[in-house]
Amino acid sequence: MDNFPSDIAIAQNTKMLHIKEIAEKINIPEESLEYYGKYKAKLPLELQSSNPTGKLILVTAMSPTKYGEGKTTMAIGLTDGLNCTEKNAIAVLREPSLGPVFGLKGGAAGGGYAQVLPMEDINLHFTGDFSAIEKANNLLSALIDNNLQNKKYSLELDPKTIAWKRVMDMNDRSLRKIIIGIGEKNGTLREDGFNITPASEVMAILCLSKDFEDLKFRLGNILIGKNKDGKPVFAKDLKAVGAMAVLLKDAIKPNLVQTIEKNPAILHGGPFASIAQGTNSAIATKIGLSLGDYVVTEAGFGADLGAEKFFHIKCQQTGLKPDAVVLVATLRAIKHHGGLTAAEFKTENVAAIEKGFANLEKHIENIQKFGINPIVCINAFPDDSQNEYNKLIALCALKGVTAVVSTAFAHGGKGSIDLAQVVVDEINNENSNYKPLYQPSDSIENKINTIAKEIYGASSVEYSSTAKMQLKEIIEFGFNNFAICMAKTPASFSENEKLIGRPSDFKITVREFEIASGAQFIIPLLGDVMRMPGLPSVPNAEQIDIDNNGVISGLS
């Protein structure tokens, strides 16, 4: 692949259609479009039909490795593949965060010939949604600190209990832990910190809201902290809801763009997969299902986190039902879970495939527990061996699962036609019978138990003394019916990222709980969770440039 062009080169060499032509393909009238330049448009919430008829395809993955499994690329490729076979398919995906663009990882708009465009805009400020979410989050912070020093209208907040952090969409480790309010006239001295914007509960809320009313209801229910009597204080107590919602008036509208093959893609929202649901907005998904016959969407991390949260949080809260699940795998990820190191990936090793399959197998079984038989999509890399493909396909067949190679990165939609046909067949067979593994009314501990044992394969769940105390408070505050949003390493089914493959006989420990009462979920923390990345020694920012004609280089 030495001569294979860079993502930005492919993107810049693609002539885009005016976004109104993309809209026409899915019957959006021009007057409904709110243009942001020629290649982006916001879509009105009214495009949601009350009874959408599209089929929902979730793209998820085996336990991810640092080499990248290409879930977004596969989702875009599948969308283009479906369109190649004359299906009306729309990709509905997350918007990327700005932070990683300047760090190590680069952008997140697909790769190779399976990208969404305009790549530069999507990876930069796009239509301002993240900035709006950031402002709404930080307005609440400013109102909290303003109230702390307000003698007349005090809510008697106990500063030590304030759980609401400020956010910035930037990889900036220096802001993780800070002291604010230093100096006589500068508010109340206290510890605070900045998370990256996708980690804001406002992001999680926006992506779970059905409409403005639901958005405001959820914003109002954000738990800020406790007052001096130990009672919970919410954003609505600060009268913050209207102003926060006003800041989100445009951000709540999904964004229409196009794939390299000029098929429609709706990008909207981007909550972290670690401490939130890790998938695009419910409104975007519903608009997609109202306009297209097939919607291809994805959820962050592996299926143990992404798909589980998709099913239990997004589907349960918003009434969505998946019709098919695509599990992305790569030979190198299988080999990693089979115990090989990167240096060994290029050598054919069928035994390692057999060993590493254990990881994928567990994900297959998990999806089957939800009543859906997944389709495995093998994201092709140049050095892949046919013998390894054959082995993997055979192993999947033993689980009753079809595995298909996709070359969408190199060939776009044409490279995903086989996958598209298998997916359509699966949907036409109406085999999918999605059911959640837990009910909201189950106890918090039972819900955690279900996820830990059924999905992760853990033998038991333990709770730190802090977690036990918090659990009491969660029930006391009336949050028992909330969903569970696990914060666990994606690298392993367990909480120990070194336990690759399909670990067994392990326990997990809930170290601490966080409450996202606006998003309506409880977050059990199983380990350290990164909420604000840092920049590497040589940040990608140093490579990025723009010439006098406005042509950007160095984005990846």
Add this chain to the structure above:
Amino acid sequence: MDNFPSDIAIAQNTKMLHIKEIAEKINIPEESLEYYGKYKAKLPLELQSSNPTGKLILVTAMSPTKYGEGKTTMAIGLTDGLNCTEKNAIAVLREPSLGPVFGLKGGAAGGGYAQVLPMEDINLHFTGDFSAIEKANNLLSALIDNNLQNKKYSLELDPKTIAWKRVMDMNDRSLRKIIIGIGEKNGTLREDGFNITPASEVMAILCLSKDFEDLKFRLGNILIGKNKDGKPVFAKDLKAVGAMAVLLKDAIKPNLVQTIEKNPAILHGGPFASIAQGTNSAIATKIGLSLGDYVVTEAGFGADLGAEKFFHIKCQQTGLKPDAVVLVATLRAIKHHGGLTAAEFKTENVAAIEKGFANLEKHIENIQKFGINPIVCINAFPDDSQNEYNKLIALCALKGVTAVVSTAFAHGGKGSIDLAQVVVDEINNENSNYKPLYQPSDSIENKINTIAKEIYGASSVEYSSTAKMQLKEIIEFGFNNFAICMAKTPASFSENEKLIGRPSDFKITVREFEIASGAQFIIPLLGDVMRMPGLPSVPNAEQIDIDNNGVISGLS
């Protein structure tokens, strides 16, 4: 005025034209427009002609009071007034900051029947320019802190010398002074702080840049701090320029909107008037002068700061030349400078007008020193008395200056027709012969002396020992030819806001210097400068709401 509708009611009851119709009026081809919805568009830099023929009208004011003199309202009214008399006039103004919208002050898009629309969008995120500037500023901060902890590629920055602050477009006093980098893996512990986004040097730079090349040159020259040998370290040393410029790729393009009377208005940039030049971008002004016969623009604070900086910083750095100056006054501001309190404003008091005129008189004389005879615009209020008007007009006439009452707030353009005719006559007479009072090559001290004595009427300038030391360094670093950007209270010609009217026999003291080497000016601080406002006890945020149909209330 009890029954006079609120600004937002007037705005929401105005049917706007599609922005392409506004563009047509000034011959912008539709393909040049980058739409942001139906009522906003970004304009390409190519609309600047090499030899623009429009006439430039600067709207400035007497020393401002807390009651508000309505400079922006008068500028919009004059634009509409000119259009009422069949002139092709464009308002070219600053974009408002988000912070004050949620504080006490409310928005800043004019008032009454002299507003720019869509009012809600302009006062909220608008087209994302402020967010982009914020990100570019904060990316530089993240790169600075990343370098501080970088052993391999260290610039050996001395953390104590770092002058670059983070910014946020929010009234948030708790962030004024903070400690960052707390914790083992979270960078280098140091003091930092957040300014409000309009106070970012990136904002000042964007608004002074001619094109992308100039923007990048200036961004590169931002002084970050000093290394351990006391040598200056610049943004270009951090390789931050390309990435910062990429973040500003859209923000550099001016924004077209419309007045209530459907005349074109270009809003672009909004640097603080206190520590920066306080006026919209040079690119926007030049595009205005390329498309319109008349451009009405404004500069923050009174003429001693706004007009002086407009002439010495903006005009000198970008080659612009004003053709007319409008000095806004109100009877109540004159009375304030005549020693009356608010309770006394409503009672006719011609003697107080005579006394308070001293303030306006000094501003008139100052503008005349720049070779331009100003026109005084009296912004009418409901309780104004005709005798007071007559007195004020007569006093102006004694200085050779025409004073005209404008009722643009109540009547829009029709209320500014008289003013428009006087302005056009003044321009047709070609009396304006703009010349600066100092040359870039003058010494820093001489430049400060010129402003202090000629404009403020000070008897002498003193320097603190800190300022004296900094002055040496400024010369050593090669910054002698930079302009001066005074940071002084706008409430008085002196540095003491209590010295109203026309004080004399006062000295000013330069307490400290700041260096804006990207914006190419030196900032002498004469007192405490507010760079991050706070929220009041009852923030305006509490009143703001949005209903389920997206209709906003409570913005002002």
